[in-house]
Amino acid sequence: MPIREIQGPRIVLDHAAFFESEHLAKFLGNCRELVLMGATAGSGIMKAIEENVAASNLMRALVFDATASEMVDASLNWIVDYFNRTLLRENRRLLKNRYSAGYGDLLLETQKTLYGLLQLEKIGIRITETCMLIPEKSVTAITGIREMKNSQYCT
Numbered sequence: 001m002p003i004r005e006i007q008g009p010r011i012v013l014d015h016a017a018f019f020e021s022e023h024l025a026k027f028l029g030n031c032r033e034l035v036l037m038g039a040t041a042g043s044g045i046m047k048a049i050e051e052n053v054a055a056s057n058l059m060r061a062l063v064f065d066a067t068a069s070e071m072v073d074a075s076l077n078w079i080v081d082y083f084n085r086t087l088l089r090e091n092r093r094l095l096k097n098r099y100s101a102g103y104g105d106l107l108l109e110t111q112k113t114l115y116g117l118l119q120l121e122k123i124g125i126r127i128t129e130t131c132m133l134i135p136e137k138s139v140t141a142i143t144g145i146r147e148m149k150n151s152q153y154c155t
Contacts, residue, residue, distance in 0.1 A: 031144030039075035041068035041137035068137040098141035
């Protein structure tokens with residue numbers, strides 16, 4: 001998505017959407033575009049975790065929980081790799097880090113904006129009134145796109 005402007009802590013996007021965060025504004029720095037991403041491990045693994053906890057198979061539930069966390073993180077890494085391969089042709093690259101709602105001074109309520117922009121309901125994710133994503137092992141993230149200088153990766 002294009003970044004229309006960054007004014008102090010406000011990052012203004014198209015579609016009348018914006019984020020409020022001094023840290024995110026600094027993180028995006030000279031970026032003119034950003035990538036919004038979301039991923040979920042799905043409800044199946046969450047059900048398996050609950051069933052194993054109820055049956056006192058705590059070690060199995062713990063392994064499933066850790067696996068679900070790794071699946072979601074790997075999904076975001078896949079998205080980053082995909083964009084970087086595409087952007088490389090244009091001598092651009094994603095920033096090395098990702099920023100999520102509830103991190104630093106980016107309020108958890110930002111999750112509502114991300115949820116809407118990403119249309120996460122299409123992949124089975126719901127959002128609660130307190131801005132938690134359901135299934136639990138679901139995440140959103142923001143990163144910027146920067147021009148590469150002298151064929152070097154940006155930071």
